[in-house]
Amino acid sequence: MNAKQKFIDATGSTQFLEANQDTALEEYLKAQGWMGKEDQVTGTEKPGEGNMNFVLRVRTEQGSFIVKQARPWVEKYPQLEAPIERIHTESQFYTLVQTNDILKQYTPQLLATDLDNFLIKVEDLGNGADFSYVYQKGQDFTQLELESLLTFLQTLHQSDFSWASSSYPKNQALKALNHEHIFNFPYRADNGMDLNAIQVGLHDLATPIYRDKGLIAAIAQLGERYLGEGQHLIHGDYYPGSWLKVDGQVKVIDPEFSYFGLAEFDLSVFLAHMKMAQSDPNSISWVKENYARPTGFDEKLLDQFTGVEILRRLIGIAQLPLALSIEEKQDLVEEAISLITG
Numbered sequence: 001m002n003a004k005q006k007f008i009d010a011t012g013s014t015q016f017l018e019a020n021q022d023t024a025l026e027e028y029l030k031a032q033g034w035m036g037k038e039d040q041v042t043g044t045e046k047p048g049e050g051n052m053n054f055v056l057r058v059r060t061e062q063g064s065f066i067v068k069q070a071r072p073w074v075e076k077y078p079q080l081e082a083p084i085e086r087i088h089t090e091s092q093f094y095t096l097v098q099t100n101d102i103l104k105q106y107t108p109q110l111l112a113t114d115l116d117n118f119l120i121k122v123e124d125l126g127n128g129a130d131f132s133y134v135y136q137k138g139q140d141f142t143q144l145e146l147e148s149l150l151t152f153l154q155t156l157h158q159s160d161f162s163w164a165s166s167s168y169p170k171n172q173a174l175k176a177l178n179h180e181h182i183f184n185f186p187y188r189a190d191n192g193m194d195l196n197a198i199q200v201g202l203h204d205l206a207t208p209i210y211r212d213k214g215l216i217a218a219i220a221q222l223g224e225r226y227l228g229e230g231q232h233l234i235h236g237d238y239y240p241g242s243w244l245k246v247d248g249q250v251k252v253i254d255p256e257f258s259y260f261g262l263a264e265f266d267l268s269v270f271l272a273h274m275k276m277a278q279s280d281p282n283s284i285s286w287v288k289e290n291y292a293r294p295t296g297f298d299e300k301l302l303d304q305f306t307g308v309e310i311l312r313r314l315i316g317i318a319q320l321p322l323a324l325s326i327e328e329k330q331d332l333v334e335e336a337i338s339l340i341t342g
């Protein structure tokens, strides 16, 4: 039995939204008070690509909004279980950043939360593409976009949200899932991945990694740091899939992996994806040098997390639409290993 069926059989009390059921949706929204009694749903659509959650744009006569529901499974792969409380994390993140005048310019407004049904209602940012196109040859970030992405990140990390840290979700179950796919699974020779089916030559590229006990031990130690706690509210998934371009402006979404952790982690992911997107090396240096560090920032940890993010994206399950030859991936693997081992 898959995770989806198991959960539906076990509870029955949570209301799961479905696409193409606008009448049931309208009833739900009106019962919640999320749309006026006189208003009408005029259409729904999937607003963009996503894997984990059920995300829907709802158009009504009064305007549009987005609903996002976490289910105890991965939406695209219902056989895989996923911790449903992750939506509470997302709701809390949006609530906190809305207390900061800079951060709130970069995020959609949180309009409502239904904790019982694991749903949030957020502002519709409009039809924007995410930044996944940067992996294509000839595509890169503009300087203005990088400035926005950096401003959001350093403001987030430098903001004092300590007053909220004790009540903020620990997000441990989702972190554990992420930990598995960043720090463990990709480096096991017996993980069952057919790397050559992704790209011929990828298996040979991974083989020395599987055998490198020192490297794997170093990655495991970094994994423990990730699983622990830290001083700063971090986004937790700061990569092109979490960034939208709307009317020429950069917006940051999808903070379900956020927690009070290590600022180094967010910046490392940002830099790793610039490298995999073959961004201009001057731009990569610019981001690294101009990020205003919170006190105690650990440069070595930044490099190590950067290396791990590159490796796990190249040989792990969460593949990206990269336009890289096997030789280019080889170069990245070497760079990643030297970032980790120093």
Ligand SMILES: Nc1ncnc2c1ncn2[C@@H]1O[C@H](COP(=O)(O)OP(=O)(O)OP(=O)(O)O)[C@@H](O)[C@H]1O
Pocket (backbone or CB within 6 Å): 046, 047, 048, 049, 050, 051, 052, 053, 054, 055, 066, 068, 108, 122, 123, 124, 125, 126, 127, 128, 129, 130, 241, 242, 244, 253, 254, 256
């Ligand atoms: N507030 C919004 N306004 C406009 N579009 C949105 C909004 N929120 C999400 N989208 C669109 O829906 C897509 C999926 O949303 P989101 O990334 O939050 O879902 P997810 O299931 O958590 O995705 P993933 O599996 O990548 O983590 C986004 O890439 C974006 O295109």
Ligand SMILES: [Mg+2]
Pocket (backbone or CB within 6 Å): 052, 053, 254, 256
């Ligand atoms: Mg997500």
